[in-house]
Amino acid sequence: MHNIKVIRQNFDEFKKKISDRNINIDIDKILLLDKENRDLIQKKENLEKEKKEISKKNDKSLFKRSKELSNLINNLTNDQKKKKSDLDLILSNLPNIANSDVPIGKDEKSNKVIEIKGEIRKFDFKPKSHAELGENLNMLDFDLASKTTGTRFVFVKKDLAYLERAISNFMIDLHTQMNGYTEISPPYIANSNTMFGTGQLPKFEDDQFELKLDDKTEKKYLIPTAEVILTNMVKNQILNVRDLPLRFVASTPCFRKEAGSYGKDTKGMIRQHQFHKVELVSIVSNDKCLEELERMTDCASMVLDKLNLPYRKVLLCSGDMGFSAEKTYDIEVWIPSENTYREISSCSSCGQFQATRMKTRYKNDKDEILYPGTLNGSGLAVGRTLIAIMENYQNSDGSINVPDALKPYMKNIKKIGDN
RNA sequence: GGAAGGAUGGGUGAGCUGGUUUAAACCAACGGUUUGCUAAACCGUCGUACGCUUGAAAAGGUGUACCGAGGGUUCGAAUCCCUCUCCUUCCGCCA
Numbered sequence: 272m273h274n275i276k277v278i279r280q281n282f283d284e285f286k287k288k289i290s291d292r293n294i295n296i297d298i299d300k301i302l303l304l305d306k307e308n309r310d311l312i313q314k315k316e317n318l319e320k321e322k323k324e325i326s327k328k329n330d331k332s333l334f335k336r337s338k339e340l341s342n343l344i345n346n347l348t349n350d351q352k353k354k355k356s357d358l359d360l361i362l363s364n365l366p367n368i369a370n371s372d373v374p375i376g377k378d379e380k381s382n383k384v385i386e387i388k389g390e391i392r393k394f395d396f397k398p399k400s401h402a403e404l405g406e407n408l409n410m411l412d413f414d415l416a417s418k419t420t421g422t423r424f425v426f427v428k429k430d431l432a433y434l435e436r437a438i439s440n441f442m443i444d445l446h447t448q449m450n451g452y453t454e455i456s457p458p459y460i461a462n463s464n465t466m467f468g469t470g471q472l473p474k475f476e477d478d479q480f481e482l483k484l485d486d487k488t489e490k491k492y493l494i495p496t497a498e499v500i501l502t503n504m505v506k507n508q509i510l511n512v513r514d515l516p517l518r519f520v521a522s523t524p525c526f527r528k529e530a531g532s533y534g535k536d537t538k539g540m541i542r543q544h545q546f547h548k549v550e551l552v553s554i555v556s557n558d559k560c561l562e563e564l565e566r567m568t569d570c571a572s573m574v575l576d577k578l579n580l581p582y583r584k585v586l587l588c589s590g591d592m593g594f595s596a597e598k599t600y601d602i603e604v605w606i607p608s609e610n611t612y613r614e615i616s617s618c619s620s621c622g623q624f625q626a627t628r629m630k631t632r633y634k635n636d637k638d639e640i641l642y643p644g645t646l647n648g649s650g651l652a653v654g655r656t657l658i659a660i661m662e663n664y665q666n667s668d669g670s671i672n673v674p675d676a677l678k679p680y681m682k683n684i685k686k687i688g689d690n
Numbered sequence: 691g692g693a694a695g696g697a698u699g700g701g702u703g704a705g706c707u708g709g710u711u712u713a714a715a716c717c718a719a720c721g722g723u724u725u726g727c728u729a730a731a732c733c734g735u736c737g738u739a740c741g742c743u744u745g746a747a748a749a750g751g752u753g754u755a756c757c758g759a760g761g762g763u764u765c766g767a768a769u770c771c772c773u774c775u776c777c778u779u780c781c782g783c784c785a
Contacts, residue, residue, distance in 0.1 A: 309742090312741050312754085316755085317753085322765090327709085334766090630739095632738095
């Protein structure tokens, strides 16, 4: 969420920048509501002052006036709360604004490829898709999942399940042992306020799996990414700059409705309602966001380097970024069967946007209270890494070689499907 | 699921028979005095949010709210009432 004080001070600049994010909201109304809100606060507080003085005097002749004041204050407070909530509603639906070094553009066509790495394997046979490979091995079972659950779910079996688990463990070890992240095993369920903090609510409620609860007072959701729960670990608190940066890593299932992507990637396990992901989250002082974003992106790409998978790094344009991001790098891995790169990680700096929503602050050396920067990135999506390994490491007989880096995590099995 | 008790500033913890509480006191922290250095002692500072305001800025001044959250009673609520959340203890169930 944007800080209203900052908007107030640089309104024209703000209005111009927010328009790059493809939105259709009456921005001028913000200024009006803000003014009305503050005027009402002023009026209300003047009356509260008078009332307080009467209360101190404890003089019966003034009690009548005090009663009047209470009514006036009540009315003003109601008006003021209404203005404030109208204002907050607009603000909470506004996306973050793009950092100055982000290309302006409407969709992915304006994204910029920054780096291409790794060698694309030349096959002397026609590479199969992961779905074909997995079903032939009887280790991916989509039909079984439709029977027990529905579409966009999958059963992973036998050595492929082992491989999936190995991928996750390998990634966590890398980030905890080499990259300085602290491992967390978090809840997979978040409450509304937590979902608001990272920006999933209120705008993207349709994308979330909501749980049906006996208690109707609060809603709870399955996390669409561990970013939600890891970032909100610091919500509603004031950190000390000495404790920053905070770096967390977790491997969790993620649950997404994939609303609005009907007919997209229906075959295989590219786009599922449930998938595993190793997530990286950093909380940093507000001047370190971009620096940390580079570091985080390097941590994520390091995984692909070690797995010897070809990939490219893409800087997203203003129109293609997520709601909370100020700058995003996607890492895309080579998928032979599609003859293209597919997203396997998305690393974003959210600047102070999420911290403002979460009410997370920190004290710097001068005891000033500031909003920290928050960053999140996949390090990496486990399901898609599994796909990438299957397809890039496949043999003509349909078996799959285990990447060297993963062998220690799989009792040195060299090949999957080699019976 | 049943029963009981609790939630106060960074921490400990009074107040809780409504109006000298403007939330005491202690600890921690920070600044200072003293000191050869450390310690001790003494003095001072010591929350957050929002509004208004002085100032070029740095930095001030001032108002209101906040004692788990939200409502209510009252001229007046940390204190009384209601709802909710969370915590502790005991019982039951359970991986």
